[in-house]
Amino acid sequence: MFADTAKIFVKSGKGGDGHVSFRRELYVPAGGPDGGDGGKGGDIIFEVDSGLNTLEDFRHKRKYTAEPGREGGGKRMHGRSGRDLVIRVPEGTILREDESGKIIADMSGENRRLLLLRGGKGGLGNMHFATPAMQAPKYAQPGQDSRELWLRLELRVIADVGLLGFPNAGKSSLLSMCSNARPEIANYHFTTLTPQLGVVGLRGDRSFVMADIPGLIEGASEGVGLGYQFLRHIERCRVLIHVVDLAGTEGRDPAADIETLRRELRSYDEHLLKRPMLIAANKVDLLSAEEERERLDILREKYGDRMEVLPISAAANTGIGELLEAAWRLLERAGRERRVYESEFDLSSIGNEELLPLEYGNPKPGFFTVEGPKIEKMLGYTNLESEKGFAFFQRFMEEQGIIKRLKRMGLKEGDSIRIYGHEFEYLDSEGDDFPASEKEEE
Structure with missing residues (x-):
């Protein structure tokens, strides 16, 4: 099963304690304090890894702890600092504080590296506490405590164009015909169980990323079926394409399917309906010219004032070029900025x-x-x-x-x-x- 959520525990390293010792050498019977400082604890750092596209690794390991700092030593020796722990995540991962659900960081855009939890400072050795009135301090400062946090990770794929549609509408076939993606294709429902990404190349050195969002069904926004698990992946798409089976090979009504899809989007996040959209009327190769014209007229009459309706056949590779050019025009109009979620959580409050x-x-x-x-x-x-x-x-x-x-x-x-x-x-x-x-x- 595709892993796009995970819950993990992270903890930075504790600072090393300061050391209590006194200089003891031949001919120096009353040497002063020489206890060294403790080392700093390791930090917890999150970093984007472009080679990752799932949170699967976090299902096998849930606790991540950085190395603590070492205690200081005699002869003013400083304790070794603990090693930082770098946790690598796919681009598009959102870090949430588990209890409140507030967003800590969105690891996308320019946010490639985040120092989440700073390790504790090392404690001062007793050499720092000597004064004219107290020349032999017998105490040192303990290292600063570590900081810890339960996190909820959510992966929201980074794509320019998202393909939406009911199971068996032909989204996977379309993605395979116009990009470098090779999704599984078969004539049964829910062939696609994970969001698939592909890079679409156009003439003139133009390109964009397209995502096949696994099939939605009615009630998905309320938790029905598999589609609910992937609705979050639509949120970063700047253009949405509704893929419908114009031939109605399973007895479905294309116009009713579009209405249902729009209703599910509205229930999940009404702002999604403001995104630029296209309708890809698929499987026209199974219709006569007259049937195709009649069914396209119905869609254009109902939705033509809001989105362009384009006939295609993913199986026969017809009409796809026109669809991609239309998607490019909408992308240009929408601008290149992808949605990056703002932080809602004050990191300075974590365990400090x-x-x-x-x-x-x-x-x-x-x-x-x-x-x-x-x-x-x-x-x-x-x-x-x-x-x-x-x-x-x-x-x-x-x-x-x-x-x-x-x-x-x-x-x-x-x-x-x-x-x-x-x-x-x-x-x-x-x-x-x-x-x-x-x-x-x-």
């Missing part, structure tokens, strides 16, 4: 806790709360029991503007600040803008 805002609260007079992933992570690698660790925490509160924000909310000396289970009494002596002591838990 440090970009998330802090949440401030003032549940009662004299009592304030501060929460957020960034401050929670900082507390995870800071020892508030030590004097130096608490000094580091004070600097963080000041540099991040947390105390200034609380003071605008009404913070005064003696008020309490609770941060993830830690409660502090705020002292503003000598112009200090940070909590000066942690209160004992009751």
